[in-house]
Amino acid sequence: MKSLRLSSAMKRCLLKPKPKSGAKKRQRRWIVDSRSPEAGISAALRYLSPDCDRHTWVVLGMAVKSALGDAGFPLWDAWSQGSNKYRAGDAKAAWRGFKPGSGGNDAVGIGTLYHLARAAGWEPQGGALPAPPAPMPRPDADAEQRALDAQHAAIARKASAIWRHAYLAQEHAYLRRKGIQPHGAKLFKDALVIPLYASPDALVNLQFIQPDGAKRFLKGGRKSGCFWWIGKDVADTVCLAEGFATAASVYQESGFRCYIAFDAGNLPHVGETVRGLHPRQRVVICGDHDPAGIRYANLAALRIGADVAFPDQPGQDFNDMARGEHGRA
Template structure:
C-alpha cells in the first residue's frame, strides 16, 4: 500500500484532502506543485499531476519514488496504457479537479470572512519594521498580518497570514495560481515580484504600482494574466536573486515581453 503520509514527510510535502502535495523536481522546495493521488487501476496505483511541469517532471517524480522504495522497481519493459488504465486516470483526474474546486471555494469564503473582520495593519508591526515597509493595503488579525490574494478580475481567493517573526501560511486548499496581492493603481508601468516585502520595498523606493505573485512558480501565471487584462502596460519583473526567482522571471518575460530587473536596480523615475 502506498503511504502518502510517508511520501509527504520524505519530500517536504503535506497532505491536503486525499492528495499528497510535494515539490516538483527542478523547482523551489517551497512550491509544492506536484499532487499525488491514489488511483486504483492506474499504473502503479498512483496518479501524478505536476501543476508547474509536464510529463517529464511526472516521470521524474515516479523515478524518485521508485528509488526511495515507495513504488516497486521497473521491470525494464515499456508498454502502452490499457483502456482500463486510461479510464482510471481520467476518473481520478476528474475527481481531483472537482475536489480541488470545492476546497478553493471553501477557502475563498473563509478569506472573505477573515478579511471582513480584520483591521488595517499597525504601522509598528514587527514584520513591517524589520522589512522597513509600510502597512499600505495590508490588514491585521491579532498579531498576524493579512495579505489578500485576488485574481485579475478582483475576486478574492486566498489569504497569506504573516506572523511577527515572518512565518507565512496560506489558507488550506486555497487557490494560489493566478492570484496576487496588489498595491497602487497602474497607469503605464507595473512592477511584478514574488513576495510582499520585495514589492512593497520597490513601491516605497519608486512610487510605482506593484503586484506580489506570492511564489516563484506563480509569477509567470500572474504576469500572463495581467498582460491579458492590460496589454498597454509596461511590465517590469522584480526578480528574486536566486535560481528559482531568476527562472520564474525569465519565463514570465518570455510569455509577456516584460523587462527584468533585480530589486536594487529599480529607482524612482
C-alpha cells in the same frame, strides 16, 4: 503625472533602456521530415515523457507552437494527455499564453524540442520509434476537479469572513523590520494579513505574516495564479514581484504599481494575468537574485514579453536592496 523619485540603484534596475537590436542570432536549421513537419515533431515527442516537470512541459509546448502555430495544439495536447497530471483547461490556458519570439527573445524554438529528444535517443533521420507506452489508468478527472472546486470555494468563504473582520494595519513588527508601509494590509490577531485574488474582484485566500516573519496561507486554498497588488494608479510601467515586502519596496521607490505573486514559481502564472490586465503597459518582472527567482522571472518574461530586473547583489531581493540604501539593512 507626478514625477517619480527613484533611488540610483532602482533606476538602474527598473529603468534600464531596452537593448538595441543587433545582428540576428545564427539559428540551427533542423531537417527532420520534409514531407511533414508534424510527423517529425510527433516522433520526437514520443521520446519525451509527458510526466516531466511543468517548466519542461511549458517549454516543449512553446517549441511546438513556434514551429506549427496554433495548428500544433492538438499534437502537443494529445502528447500531454499521457500524464496523470493532465488537465484540459490547464493545457488550453497554457497554450494561449505561449508567445514564441515575444519581446525579441527567440531562445525557445523547435530546436529545443529536438535537442531534448536527441538526448533521449531520438534520431532525426529515422530509426525505429519506441513502442507507445500502455495507457495508464486515470482517476475520474471531473470528480477530482469538482471536489477541488468545492474545497477552494469553502476556503474562499472563510478568507472573506476573516478579511471582513480584520482591521487595517497601522503598524506591525514585520513592517518596521522591512521598512515598508502597510499599503492596505490588515491585522488579524497578531498576524499581518495579505489577500490573494484569483481575479481583481475574487478574494480566494489569505497570507498570514507573524511578527517574526513566519508566513502561512489558509490550508486547502488556492495560491497558483493568485495575486495582490500595491498602488492604485497605473503608469506606463507596472511591476511584478514575489513577496509583499519586495513589492512594497518596489512601489515605494518607483511609484509603479506592483503585483505580488507570493513565490517565484507563481511568477509565470501571475505574469499572464498582469499582461491580460495591462496589454499596453511595459511590465517589469522584479525577481529575487537567487536561482529560483532568476529562473522563473525569466520564464515569466519570455512568456508575456516583459522585461526583467534583479538586485545587484546575489541573494538579495528588492526589499534588501532598498533597506541597504536607506541604512536599514
